[in-house]
Amino acid sequence: MYDNFQKYLQKEIQQIKDDGLYKSERVIITPQSAAIKTKDEGDVLNFCANNYLGLADNKELIQAAKDAMDARGYGMSSVRFICGTGDLHKELEKRIAEFFGTEDTILYAACFDANGGVFEPLLGEQDAIISDALNHASIIDGVRLCKAKRFRYANADMADLEQQLIAAKDCRHRIICTDGVFSMDGNVAPIDKIYELANKYNALVMVDESHSAGVVGKTGRGTTEQYNLRGKVEILTGTLGKAFGGAVGGFTTGKKEIIEMLRQRSRPYLFSNSIPPMVAAAAIKTLDIITRDNKLQDTLHENTNYFVEKMKAAGFDIKPTQSAICAVMLYDAPLSQKFAAELSNEGIYVTGFYYPVVPKGQARIRVQVSAAHTHAQLDKCVEAFIKIGKKLGTLK
């Protein structure tokens, strides 16, 4: 039996390679950080991690994790409702709710699970989910798992959203769901306008804060801080795998009845192991660090402005960004790959994206700025971009 299937897979894999879509992985042999060492390329500056606040190798987090491992052991060996709930899990849930100004929080093994398990327990056939066209794959999968009717609107297009709300007006409940920051462009969803439309058409709002938590808003409390809507949006989801230390874990936070229902019915919560106590402890430490002062958030915002201004001054075409994601537009797919490879030779680790990850003719290099980057490292990145830009003819 396997012979046939093996041939089929080999052919499919070859097709992926022929299409230039085969993904390979670089092996890092140091902690995740601004400066890393990879097995094949040696020392590089990292501009493609979601390590926005530079906490992935933070000493206080590491110590908190070690202390928790000594005090609470390695793993929980259970889902939450059987015997997988520790005091650290409860404390982290409370702290996440405080951070976002919400009523309650439920933890998951990943934000992929939070999004996968948020719709199905809350909505049925009579309801409608109205989803931004550029939402993360995990939201798309979550929607697929739910029986509610599906409506889609063009990215951050409020006229289209209104049309979809009108189309869904006879449904029992409506929910608008959106990424807070769209990861390919770096734009923030217009939550203020979404919230207005939600009120006008009697809909709930769900925002995935994965790329915005710790980043967007003066103190990094995400899109609801940016738009003065703290505590108003019914559902926020997010990850512990990006700005919040970068390990693993996800959460849904929001109105208490919603969270209560998720604890009863959300399948990734009921049927998947709880996060290790050390991860909960380090996440609590993350919240300590980013709420005791605003240093990391300020540094991230300053670094992002510094980088974007320098790149624009050099003549690069940067998508307007309101996050720590800077899309350097090259438009041409092969050029984006060549450019990224040349940057790698200069010791700059970035990723080029092209169709189907971004629309056809919209190829780009995505740069992710971190509070951990020094100005010297940002300068080195800009200088490498200029050198390769001139070499490849994208800069005059």
Ligand SMILES: *Cc1c(COP(=O)(O)O)cnc(C)c1O
């Ligand atoms: C990264 C990301 C996720 C997945 O988060 P994990 O915790 O790594 O599963 C979900 N949604 C968005 C918008 C993301 O960017």
